[in-house]
Amino acid sequence: MKYRTIGNDPKTRRDVSVLSLGAMLFGTATDETTSFAILDRFVEAGGTFLDTANNYAYWVNGTQGGESEALLGRWRRSRGVGDEIVIATKLGGRPNVATTTLSHDLEGLSAPVIRESSERSRERLGVDKLDLLYAHVYVEGSSVPLEETVEAFAGLVTEGAVGLLGASNHWSWRLERARRLAAEAGLPGYEVLQYHHTYLRQRTDLPTLRSRDGNLGVAGGDLLGYLRAEPGLTLVAYSPLLGGGYVRQDKPLGAAFDHAGTPVRLAALREVARETGATVNQVVLAWLIGAEIPVIPLVGASSVEQLNESLAAVDLELTAEQRAKLDAAH
Numbered sequence: 001m002k003y004r005t006i007g008n009d010p011k012t013r014r015d016v017s018v019l020s021l022g023a024m025l026f027g028t029a030t031d032e033t034t035s036f037a038i039l040d041r042f043v044e045a046g047g048t049f050l051d052t053a054n055n056y057a058y059w060v061n062g063t064q065g066g067e068s069e070a071l072l073g074r075w076r077r078s079r080g081v082g083d084e085i086v087i088a089t090k091l092g093g094r095p096n097v098a099t100t101t102l103s104h105d106l107e108g109l110s111a112p113v114i115r116e117s118s119e120r121s122r123e124r125l126g127v128d129k130l131d132l133l134y135a136h137v138y139v140e141g142s143s144v145p146l147e148e149t150v151e152a153f154a155g156l157v158t159e160g161a162v163g164l165l166g167a168s169n170h171w172s173w174r175l176e177r178a179r180r181l182a183a184e185a186g187l188p189g190y191e192v193l194q195y196h197h198t199y200l201r202q203r204t205d206l207p208t209l210r211s212r213d214g215n216l217g218v219a220g221g222d223l224l225g226y227l228r229a230e231p232g233l234t235l236v237a238y239s240p241l242l243g244g245g246y247v248r249q250d251k252p253l254g255a256a257f258d259h260a261g262t263p264v265r266l267a268a269l270r271e272v273a274r275e276t277g278a279t280v281n282q283v284v285l286a287w288l289i290g291a292e293i294p295v296i297p298l299v300g301a302s303s304v305e306q307l308n309e310s311l312a313a314v315d316l317e318l319t320a321e322q323r324a325k326l327d328a329a330h
Helices: 032-044 067-079 111-125 146-159 172-184 221-229 261-276 280-289 304-313 320-328
Strands: 003-006 014-017 020-022 049-051 086-091 130-135 162-168 190-196 234-238 295-299
Touching: 020 032, 032 067, 032 304, 067 111, 086 111, 086 190, 111 130, 111 146, 130 146, 130 190, 146 162, 146 172, 172 190, 172 221, 190 221, 261 280, 261 320, 280 295, 280 304, 280 320, 295 304
Parallel strands: 020 049, 020 295, 049 086, 086 130, 130 162, 162 190, 190 234, 234 295
Antiparallel strands: 003 014
Protein backbone atom coordinates (compact mmCIF):
# COMPACT_ATOMS: atom_id res chain seq x y z
CA MET A 1 0.00 0.00 0.00
CA LYS A 2 1.02 3.62 -0.50
CA TYR A 3 -0.01 6.57 1.63
CA ARG A 4 -0.79 10.25 1.31
CA THR A 5 -1.28 13.07 3.79
CA ILE A 6 -4.65 14.81 3.96
CA GLY A 7 -4.98 18.12 5.78
CA ASN A 8 -2.37 20.77 6.48
CA ASP A 9 -2.41 21.46 10.22
CA PRO A 10 0.03 19.19 12.07
CA LYS A 11 -2.56 18.81 14.83
CA THR A 12 -5.28 17.40 12.53
CA ARG A 13 -3.67 16.10 9.32
CA ARG A 14 -3.68 12.34 8.74
CA ASP A 15 -1.77 9.84 6.62
CA VAL A 16 -4.19 7.64 4.68
CA SER A 17 -3.95 4.93 2.05
CA VAL A 18 -4.01 6.19 -1.54
CA LEU A 19 -7.03 3.97 -2.10
CA SER A 20 -10.19 4.54 -0.08
CA LEU A 21 -12.88 1.91 0.45
CA GLY A 22 -16.49 3.01 0.22
CA ALA A 23 -18.96 1.38 2.61
CA MET A 24 -22.09 2.86 1.04
CA LEU A 25 -23.95 -0.44 0.57
CA PHE A 26 -22.53 -2.26 3.57
CA GLY A 27 -25.34 -3.37 5.86
CA THR A 28 -28.02 -3.11 3.16
CA ALA A 29 -27.33 -4.44 -0.35
CA THR A 30 -24.11 -6.07 0.89
CA ASP A 31 -24.74 -8.37 3.86
CA GLU A 32 -22.77 -8.14 7.09
CA THR A 33 -20.64 -11.25 6.59
CA THR A 34 -19.51 -10.12 3.14
CA SER A 35 -19.00 -6.54 4.33
CA PHE A 36 -16.80 -7.68 7.21
CA ALA A 37 -14.75 -9.88 4.85
CA ILE A 38 -14.16 -6.96 2.48
CA LEU A 39 -13.20 -4.63 5.33
CA ASP A 40 -10.83 -7.23 6.78
CA ARG A 41 -9.13 -7.72 3.41
CA PHE A 42 -8.75 -3.97 2.91
CA VAL A 43 -7.03 -3.54 6.27
CA GLU A 44 -4.89 -6.64 5.70
CA ALA A 45 -3.63 -5.01 2.48
CA GLY A 46 -2.68 -1.84 4.36
CA GLY A 47 -5.84 0.14 3.62
CA THR A 48 -6.56 2.80 6.23
CA PHE A 49 -9.18 5.10 4.64
CA LEU A 50 -12.89 4.20 4.84
CA ASP A 51 -15.82 6.25 3.59
CA THR A 52 -19.48 6.36 4.59
CA ALA A 53 -22.32 8.83 5.21
CA ASN A 54 -25.22 9.22 7.60
CA ASN A 55 -27.73 8.65 4.78
CA TYR A 56 -26.25 5.39 3.41
CA ALA A 57 -28.11 3.58 2.07
CA TYR A 58 -31.68 4.77 2.68
CA TRP A 59 -32.85 4.03 -0.86
CA VAL A 60 -32.16 0.29 -0.60
CA ASN A 61 -34.65 -0.54 2.14
CA GLY A 62 -36.70 2.66 2.32
CA THR A 63 -35.21 4.15 5.51
CA GLN A 64 -33.47 7.41 6.42
CA GLY A 65 -30.04 5.78 6.31
CA GLY A 66 -27.49 5.03 9.00
CA GLU A 67 -27.07 1.34 8.19
CA SER A 68 -23.54 1.77 6.79
CA GLU A 69 -22.26 3.74 9.78
CA ALA A 70 -23.84 1.23 12.16
CA LEU A 71 -22.18 -1.68 10.39
CA LEU A 72 -18.79 0.03 10.51
CA GLY A 73 -19.33 0.56 14.23
CA ARG A 74 -20.01 -3.14 14.76
CA TRP A 75 -16.97 -4.06 12.66
CA ARG A 76 -14.73 -1.67 14.62
CA ARG A 77 -15.82 -3.12 17.94
CA SER A 78 -15.53 -6.74 16.82
CA ARG A 79 -12.01 -6.21 15.42
CA GLY A 80 -10.71 -3.83 18.06
CA VAL A 81 -10.07 -1.15 15.45
CA GLY A 82 -8.72 2.15 16.76
CA ASP A 83 -7.26 5.39 15.45
CA GLU A 84 -5.10 3.63 12.86
CA ILE A 85 -8.14 3.53 10.54
CA VAL A 86 -9.47 6.87 9.27
CA ILE A 87 -13.22 6.89 8.76
CA ALA A 88 -14.80 9.70 6.76
CA THR A 89 -18.52 10.33 7.00
CA LYS A 90 -20.93 12.95 5.69
CA LEU A 91 -24.03 14.80 6.78
CA GLY A 92 -26.57 17.03 5.09
CA GLY A 93 -28.00 14.49 2.62
CA ARG A 94 -30.15 12.48 5.01
CA PRO A 95 -33.84 12.48 3.97
CA ASN A 96 -36.27 13.87 6.51
CA VAL A 97 -38.65 10.97 5.92
CA ALA A 98 -37.98 7.36 4.97
CA THR A 99 -37.98 6.84 1.20
CA THR A 100 -36.74 4.54 -1.54
CA THR A 101 -36.19 7.35 -4.05
CA LEU A 102 -33.71 10.24 -4.20
CA SER A 103 -35.32 13.17 -2.43
CA HIS A 104 -35.21 16.97 -2.30
CA ASP A 105 -36.44 16.84 1.30
CA LEU A 106 -33.06 16.58 3.02
CA GLU A 107 -31.81 17.56 6.47
CA GLY A 108 -29.57 20.26 5.04
CA LEU A 109 -26.63 22.09 6.61
CA SER A 110 -28.05 24.25 9.38
CA ALA A 111 -26.20 24.54 12.69
CA PRO A 112 -28.71 22.40 14.64
CA VAL A 113 -28.58 19.64 12.00
CA ILE A 114 -24.77 19.68 11.90
CA ARG A 115 -24.55 19.30 15.67
CA GLU A 116 -27.27 16.66 15.99
CA SER A 117 -26.31 14.57 12.96
CA SER A 118 -22.61 14.56 13.81
CA GLU A 119 -23.44 13.31 17.29
CA ARG A 120 -25.62 10.52 15.88
CA SER A 121 -22.80 9.55 13.49
CA ARG A 122 -20.33 9.31 16.36
CA GLU A 123 -22.75 7.06 18.23
CA ARG A 124 -23.30 4.73 15.27
CA LEU A 125 -19.59 4.52 14.50
CA GLY A 126 -18.70 4.09 18.15
CA VAL A 127 -16.13 6.90 18.20
CA ASP A 128 -15.58 10.00 20.32
CA LYS A 129 -14.22 11.95 17.35
CA LEU A 130 -15.00 11.87 13.63
CA ASP A 131 -11.77 11.73 11.63
CA LEU A 132 -13.17 13.54 8.59
CA LEU A 133 -16.63 15.06 8.23
CA TYR A 134 -18.00 16.26 4.90
CA ALA A 135 -20.80 18.67 4.10
CA HIS A 136 -22.47 16.11 1.85
CA VAL A 137 -24.45 18.06 -0.69
CA TYR A 138 -25.69 21.55 -1.40
CA VAL A 139 -29.46 21.66 -1.79
CA GLU A 140 -30.43 24.26 -4.36
CA GLY A 141 -32.59 26.98 -2.85
CA SER A 142 -31.44 26.36 0.73
CA SER A 143 -32.13 29.30 3.03
CA VAL A 144 -29.31 28.45 5.46
CA PRO A 145 -26.65 31.20 5.38
CA LEU A 146 -23.24 29.88 4.38
CA GLU A 147 -21.74 31.59 7.44
CA GLU A 148 -23.92 29.42 9.69
CA THR A 149 -22.71 26.23 8.05
CA VAL A 150 -19.05 27.29 8.16
CA GLU A 151 -19.22 28.28 11.82
CA ALA A 152 -21.07 25.12 12.85
CA PHE A 153 -18.54 22.80 11.21
CA ALA A 154 -15.63 24.78 12.62
CA GLY A 155 -17.18 24.59 16.08
CA LEU A 156 -17.04 20.79 15.98
CA VAL A 157 -13.33 20.92 15.21
CA THR A 158 -12.69 23.43 18.01
CA GLU A 159 -14.56 21.19 20.46
CA GLY A 160 -12.55 18.14 19.42
CA ALA A 161 -15.57 16.30 18.00
CA VAL A 162 -14.15 16.36 14.44
CA GLY A 163 -10.63 16.27 13.02
CA LEU A 164 -10.73 17.34 9.37
CA LEU A 165 -13.49 19.03 7.37
CA GLY A 166 -14.51 18.37 3.79
CA ALA A 167 -17.20 19.10 1.24
CA SER A 168 -18.85 16.97 -1.42
CA ASN A 169 -21.15 17.92 -4.29
CA HIS A 170 -21.03 21.72 -4.10
CA TRP A 171 -20.40 24.25 -6.83
CA SER A 172 -16.76 25.32 -6.73
CA TRP A 173 -17.72 28.96 -6.15
CA ARG A 174 -19.49 27.91 -2.95
CA LEU A 175 -16.41 26.00 -1.85
CA GLU A 176 -14.23 29.04 -2.36
CA ARG A 177 -16.69 31.33 -0.57
CA ALA A 178 -16.95 28.93 2.39
CA ARG A 179 -13.17 28.57 2.66
CA ARG A 180 -12.71 32.36 2.44
CA LEU A 181 -15.29 32.91 5.20
CA ALA A 182 -13.48 30.41 7.39
CA ALA A 183 -10.05 31.90 6.68
CA GLU A 184 -11.21 35.47 7.37
CA ALA A 185 -12.70 34.37 10.69
CA GLY A 186 -9.64 32.33 11.65
CA LEU A 187 -11.68 29.12 11.60
CA PRO A 188 -10.85 25.66 10.23
CA GLY A 189 -12.32 25.13 6.78
CA TYR A 190 -12.76 22.45 4.14
CA GLU A 191 -9.53 20.63 3.27
CA VAL A 192 -10.81 17.49 1.52
CA LEU A 193 -13.15 17.52 -1.47
CA GLN A 194 -15.14 14.51 -2.65
CA TYR A 195 -16.52 14.53 -6.19
CA HIS A 196 -17.31 12.15 -9.02
CA HIS A 197 -14.15 11.90 -11.09
CA THR A 198 -12.80 9.30 -13.49
CA TYR A 199 -10.69 8.94 -16.64
CA LEU A 200 -13.54 9.49 -19.08
CA ARG A 201 -14.74 13.06 -19.26
CA GLN A 202 -18.41 13.64 -18.64
CA ARG A 203 -20.76 16.47 -19.48
CA THR A 204 -21.58 18.69 -16.53
CA ASP A 205 -24.32 20.77 -18.18
CA LEU A 206 -27.15 18.25 -17.98
CA PRO A 207 -29.78 19.20 -15.35
CA THR A 208 -29.94 16.92 -12.32
CA LEU A 209 -32.14 16.42 -9.28
CA ARG A 210 -29.88 18.75 -7.30
CA SER A 211 -29.50 21.55 -9.83
CA ARG A 212 -31.13 22.73 -13.04
CA ASP A 213 -27.77 24.27 -14.00
CA GLY A 214 -26.00 20.93 -14.31
CA ASN A 215 -24.21 18.31 -12.26
CA LEU A 216 -22.58 19.96 -9.26
CA GLY A 217 -21.14 16.61 -8.14
CA VAL A 218 -18.77 16.16 -11.10
CA ALA A 219 -15.15 17.31 -10.97
CA GLY A 220 -15.28 19.60 -13.99
CA GLY A 221 -12.70 22.02 -15.31
CA ASP A 222 -13.52 24.70 -12.76
CA LEU A 223 -12.94 22.36 -9.82
CA LEU A 224 -9.77 20.85 -11.30
CA GLY A 225 -8.42 24.34 -11.94
CA TYR A 226 -9.23 25.26 -8.36
CA LEU A 227 -7.30 22.23 -7.11
CA ARG A 228 -4.26 23.25 -9.19
CA ALA A 229 -4.37 26.67 -7.56
CA GLU A 230 -4.84 25.20 -4.07
CA PRO A 231 -2.40 22.26 -3.75
CA GLY A 232 -3.17 21.94 -0.04
CA LEU A 233 -6.59 20.51 -0.90
CA THR A 234 -7.16 16.79 -1.49
CA LEU A 235 -9.56 15.34 -4.06
CA VAL A 236 -11.27 12.06 -3.25
CA ALA A 237 -12.92 10.63 -6.38
CA TYR A 238 -16.09 8.61 -5.91
CA SER A 239 -17.39 6.13 -8.49
CA PRO A 240 -14.09 6.16 -10.43
CA LEU A 241 -14.98 2.85 -12.10
CA LEU A 242 -18.48 3.99 -13.10
CA GLY A 243 -20.18 1.13 -11.30
CA GLY A 244 -18.65 -1.37 -13.72
CA GLY A 245 -19.38 0.79 -16.76
CA TYR A 246 -15.87 0.44 -18.17
CA VAL A 247 -16.10 -3.33 -18.50
CA ARG A 248 -19.73 -4.46 -18.29
CA GLN A 249 -22.08 -4.39 -21.27
CA ASP A 250 -25.08 -4.35 -18.93
CA LYS A 251 -23.86 -1.08 -17.35
CA PRO A 252 -24.28 1.62 -20.03
CA LEU A 253 -22.24 4.76 -19.49
CA GLY A 254 -25.22 7.10 -19.84
CA ALA A 255 -25.95 10.42 -21.50
CA ALA A 256 -23.16 12.31 -19.71
CA PHE A 257 -20.58 10.27 -21.66
CA ASP A 258 -22.38 10.42 -25.02
CA HIS A 259 -19.95 12.70 -26.85
CA ALA A 260 -17.11 12.40 -29.37
CA GLY A 261 -14.34 12.23 -26.79
CA THR A 262 -15.53 9.03 -25.11
CA PRO A 263 -14.57 6.51 -27.84
CA VAL A 264 -11.15 8.12 -28.23
CA ARG A 265 -10.35 7.91 -24.53
CA LEU A 266 -11.72 4.37 -24.28
CA ALA A 267 -9.44 3.31 -27.13
CA ALA A 268 -6.40 4.84 -25.40
CA LEU A 269 -7.38 3.22 -22.12
CA ARG A 270 -7.71 -0.24 -23.68
CA GLU A 271 -4.40 0.15 -25.50
CA VAL A 272 -2.58 0.96 -22.25
CA ALA A 273 -4.32 -1.95 -20.52
CA ARG A 274 -2.98 -4.30 -23.22
CA GLU A 275 0.51 -2.86 -22.87
CA THR A 276 0.60 -3.27 -19.09
CA GLY A 277 -1.28 -6.56 -18.86
CA ALA A 278 -3.55 -4.89 -16.30
CA THR A 279 -7.31 -4.59 -16.40
CA VAL A 280 -9.00 -1.46 -17.70
CA ASN A 281 -10.24 -0.73 -14.18
CA GLN A 282 -6.72 -0.96 -12.79
CA VAL A 283 -5.40 1.46 -15.40
CA VAL A 284 -8.13 3.97 -14.48
CA LEU A 285 -7.21 3.77 -10.79
CA ALA A 286 -3.46 3.99 -11.46
CA TRP A 287 -4.02 7.01 -13.73
CA LEU A 288 -5.94 8.77 -10.95
CA ILE A 289 -3.48 7.94 -8.17
CA GLY A 290 -0.49 9.23 -10.12
CA ALA A 291 -2.18 12.12 -11.89
CA GLU A 292 -0.81 15.67 -12.10
CA ILE A 293 -3.51 16.56 -9.59
CA PRO A 294 -3.15 13.62 -7.18
CA VAL A 295 -6.43 11.86 -6.51
CA ILE A 296 -7.51 9.31 -3.91
CA PRO A 297 -9.91 6.96 -5.69
CA LEU A 298 -12.87 5.85 -3.59
CA VAL A 299 -13.81 2.35 -4.69
CA GLY A 300 -16.74 0.17 -3.81
CA ALA A 301 -16.73 -3.61 -3.68
CA SER A 302 -19.42 -6.24 -3.25
CA SER A 303 -16.88 -9.07 -2.97
CA VAL A 304 -13.30 -9.63 -1.88
CA GLU A 305 -12.42 -10.49 -5.48
CA GLN A 306 -13.58 -7.07 -6.69
CA LEU A 307 -11.56 -5.38 -3.96
CA ASN A 308 -8.45 -7.38 -4.85
CA GLU A 309 -8.59 -6.06 -8.41
CA SER A 310 -8.63 -2.49 -7.12
CA LEU A 311 -5.88 -3.12 -4.57
CA ALA A 312 -3.57 -4.37 -7.32
CA ALA A 313 -3.85 -1.00 -9.08
CA VAL A 314 -1.88 0.66 -6.28
CA ASP A 315 1.29 -1.07 -7.51
CA LEU A 316 0.66 -0.42 -11.21
CA GLU A 317 3.22 2.13 -12.39
CA LEU A 318 2.31 3.73 -15.70
CA THR A 319 5.23 4.96 -17.80
CA ALA A 320 5.53 8.58 -18.82
CA GLU A 321 4.67 7.55 -22.38
CA GLN A 322 1.55 5.71 -21.26
CA ARG A 323 0.40 8.67 -19.18
CA ALA A 324 1.01 11.00 -22.12
CA LYS A 325 -1.05 8.72 -24.35
CA LEU A 326 -3.93 8.71 -21.88
CA ASP A 327 -3.78 12.44 -21.24
CA ALA A 328 -3.61 13.37 -24.92
CA ALA A 329 -6.75 11.44 -25.92
CA HIS A 330 -9.64 13.83 -26.60
